[in-house]
Amino acid sequence: MDAGARIGAIAGAERRGRAQALGAPSHCWSSIVSIRRIVCPEVPESAAPFSQCLVVDQQVFLSGVTAAGSDGQALGGNDMAAQTRACLAKIACLLAAAGSGLCDVVKLTIYTTDISRRAEISAARREVLKEPFPCSTLVEVKALAAPGLMVEIDATAMIGASLGE
Template structure:
């Protein structure tokens, strides 16, 4: 029987109770919710999509490491941006965290995210142990 386990890391603030999980492990699969660069009331990275994406990938890395995984175990990312013309900023941050076979990726422009100053949100799916 496959089990489902909620994952957390001290560097990734937990959402309010009974709203969502930041991450779940189901068997050897990891599902990471849409992460934003917000920490407390601060938006890490300011008005830079690159800076926000860096902060988000750091959160994702913490969650992956908390279950014994690594960034190259990630097989899919979905990236939401509020201005697709600035996508290269996000791609630059992505190139800095993945190597080898990059995950499949979807990039979507949205009208807005949770707060007006949030420019990027990223979710990920991983298979533990699949990285070379």
């Protein structure tokens, strides 16, 4: 058993032990679910305590991805479509590292600071994503994590779904 498998087995045992200690029914802790944390060099990890991407069995869950560059500045400046494309490029990188791709995305939640510019977001999505398009929700928010950021996208994918192929 390699180091990664040992760590996964230990983490699984810890989860089962916690569930048992909390009085969870046996069916909640007796089955083993595979959970892998995915990292991609092109998508820097946040200092905040959360995972950017997790694979749970065949499902891929991505936290909100922004157009922040390595310097913290918004890629694409004030161009809503460019920021959207930058987010989708980062999502594609994380999905590839997870053994998936944009064609496997089944749900997007898009947060924007200016919903009146939704046509720009939609145009960028059409450039990058293929039909049938994933389910999607667009939400206007007051602000994102850093000044200049106008778009944040979180995604859920199913490895092997191949919606666009």
